[in-house]
Amino acid sequence: MAGASQGQSEPAAYALGHTDQELRRLATQARLNDPITRHFLIMAGITQGMRVLDIGSGAGDVAILAAALVGSTGEVVGSDPATSAVDTARERSAGQVVAECIVPGGRSSGDGV
Numbered sequence: 332m333a334g335a336s337q338g339q340s341e342p343a344a345y346a347l348g349h350t351d352q353e354l355r356r357l358a359t360q361a362r363l364n365d366p367i368t369r370h371f372l373i374m375a376g377i378t379q380g381m382r383v384l385d386i387g388s389g390a391g392d393v394a395i396l397a398a399a400l401v402g403s404t405g406e407v408v409g410s411d412p413a414t415s416a417v418d419t420a421r422e423r424s425a426g427q428v429v430a431e432c433i434v435p436g437g438r439s440s441g442d443g444v
Contacts, residue, residue, distance in 0.1 A: 354389075354390050354415070354416065354419050357389060357390050357392065358390055358392065358423070361390075361392030361393075365392075365396065368392075368393060368396055369396055369400075372393075372396060372397055372400055373400065377397055377400045377401065378400065378401070379400075379401060379402045379404060379405060380401060380402065380404040380405050381400075381401045381405050381406075382401075382405065382406045382407075382408075383397040383398075383401060383405070383406070383407045383408070384407075384408045384410070385397060385407065385408065385409045385410065386410055387410070387411055388409030388410055388411045388416070388417075388420060389411055389413075389416045389420070390416055390419040390420050390423060391409050391416075391419070391420025391421075391423055391424050394407050394408075394409035394420065394424070395420075395423065395424050398424070
């Protein structure tokens with residue numbers, strides 16, 4: 332890769348981008364897949380009080396589901412390199428999340444992913 336330091340590479344960008352339209356599409360897709368995703372999380376053993384890390388969290392759909400499963404005694408960390416996706420996740424999760432969440436740049440209680 333031209334211009335990159337030896338042994339380092341730039342993170343790959345999400346192929347479909349993070350436009351408002353794409354984030355809305357992902358939210359619609361998440362609503363359709365919610366029962367299946369919830370089932371996968373339960374089958375993976377996600378339960379009350381656990382700590383969950385969602386890497387590549389995007390608009391926060393899976394992190395919000397995980398937060399509902401871990402409850403108020405659990406913790407969910409959602410991380411994404413796209414600031415617009417993280418901002419959307421914070422907005423969408425406001426008032427919904429029952430678990431304590433850690434957001435990039437600080438710790439908040441129940442107001443973001």
